[in-house]
Amino acid sequence: MATYQAPLRDMKFVLHELLDAEREFAALPGFEEVTRDLIDPVLEEAAKLCENVVFPLNRTGDQEGCTFEDGTVRTPSGFRDAYRTFVEGGWNGLSCNPEFGGQGLPGTLSVFVEEMLQSANVAFALYPGLTHGACITIDKHADEALRRRYLPKLVEGTWSGVMCLTESHCGTDLGLLRTRAEPAGEGRYRVTGTKIFITGGEQDLSENIVHLVLARLPDAPAGVKGISMFLVPKFIAGEDGSLGERNAVSCGSIEHKMGIRGASTCVMNYDGAIGYLIGEPHRGLQAMFSMMNYERIMVGQQGLSLGEVAYQNAADYARERLQGRSLKGPVAPDLPADPIIVHPDVRRMLLATRAYNEGARALIAWTSLQVDRSTRHPDPSVREAAADVVGLMIPVIKAFFTDYGFESCHQCQQVFGGHGYIAEWGMEQLVRDARIAQIYEGANGIHALDLAGRKLAMNGGRAIRAYIGSVSAFIAERREVPGLDEFLDPLAAALARLTEATQWLNEAARRDPDEIGAASYDYLRLFALVAFGRMWAESAQIALAKQEGDNSGFYRAKLATARFFVRRLLPNTASLLATLRAGADTVMALEAEAF
């Protein structure tokens, strides 16, 4: 059976040594009190909850799955109790607005709690994860009355929130959606339509479910410019936020699927259900981006969370499983064979996973800090620069983390040999659970297009210019640090490739728009490797300074992993540059009928 131990040492390294979070928080109004004395106990308590309460339900939740009977969805045994413990512990509102009962802690801290929760049980974590996104969206876009009626219970977690975009004929292309909303007087609307694949659309964990539904008003223009957002509750809240009458919202069925079986995936019917407009008419997609941007980071993190569990289990197994002898001669001559961790090929798989995991943990925390800066920093130019870099990182985190996360789970399954294929060890569940993250919240190819086709061009290329400039300055500022060149040189080479790829893409796109589509996936991967390389170089700098007298071996391991990353993974930027420069002709030449 799989095991999980929250990687608290590495989390504290990222927060305190890499980001110097306490100093950063001191500069952000409202976070001045968030010191190490507060941060560490939050992490430690979250670790206990995740390891002892949530993780034990991971396997049973997968085996039992959700069930559907007469419109009612039951989550797997134990989920309700664990959810109650989660809510009673105040975990649901950790970084939510204190005005509505949240604890108002920085997202840079709660992102670590989310990592642990998703490692422990990604299916379970989806329910509060969606609620959190709904809280952010309602808080930002709904009017005062709706916020007062719905937010306190959502923040508390006694009510939950879900995101309702997809219809059977419309997934990526939301301009096709048909669900409609008719004005019904007194600021209310009647929402009619069917949504599919709605995570947590119906469940038995919370008293009420608040659906954020995209629909069209009668005068809506066609396409994405005619979409509005509505708050459609399962039970309509009274003025005082109490539970009122049942709304015409029902679950038609649930899907049977490859993974995340403890999370309900629902067909939802809205039969003239009462809804309330959130934000401006026809601008619902813009409002939904508040939710989607949060969920995209959360879904990206699933790659890290599952990769971490996969790594921990595969590393333990590799130290114990005896097969073959080291190529250099027996390492454990008293045993019938050496443990498989002596084999370079097994180490290759483990180290790649470890290097991606630790790099991803650093990058997602750094990005979360930019999110906190973009909303709280007193200087508008700092807020703008932070928002720019967050815009670039969201597609990178969503797509690259989930690709490597799936790859990591299957590489770690490979470390188990045939035993990895057998349910008992838990590795096959990780592979199944990791797969969806590459698809939902927008398929990864779409995020690559978002980066290469949209984000690069925004504001005349301001964000990408600033990011490339910042990595270049990061390298230049550290050239005098003894021993750091072995990390800075490969990063500089990778950055030069990213610069070349960006210029090439700009020019090629003017010749032929398909060049963007053909190059976008490789471009995103190249960008991601540079972003990881930047985090690894800084981690290595800290480890170099602290390795002497380090009895725990932590900094030695950090350096070894950093070396593996810059020498064996970062050079992939060269092949990615060559591939994207091969151009669109190579993918567009074959006629559709010939496939």
Ligand SMILES: Cc1cc2nc3c(=O)[nH]c(=O)nc-3n(C[C@H](O)[C@H](O)[C@H](O)COP(=O)(O)OP(=O)(O)OC[C@H]3O[C@@H](n4cnc5c(N)ncnc54)[C@H](O)[C@@H]3O)c2cc1C
């Ligand atoms: C388990 C599960 C849970 C989900 N939860 C939710 C939820 O809570 N709420 C919700 O609203 N939805 C949810 N979804 C829906 C999910 O977000 C969509 O499935 C996803 O966005 C992809 O849409 P699609 O399935 O219609 O694929 P399509 O849009 O049909 O895409 C198919 C393929 O074509 C590619 N493609 C499409 N258009 C383009 C283009 N313009 N350029 C290049 N490539 C393109 C895509 O990248 C993809 O590879 C969930 C789905 C699943 C399976």
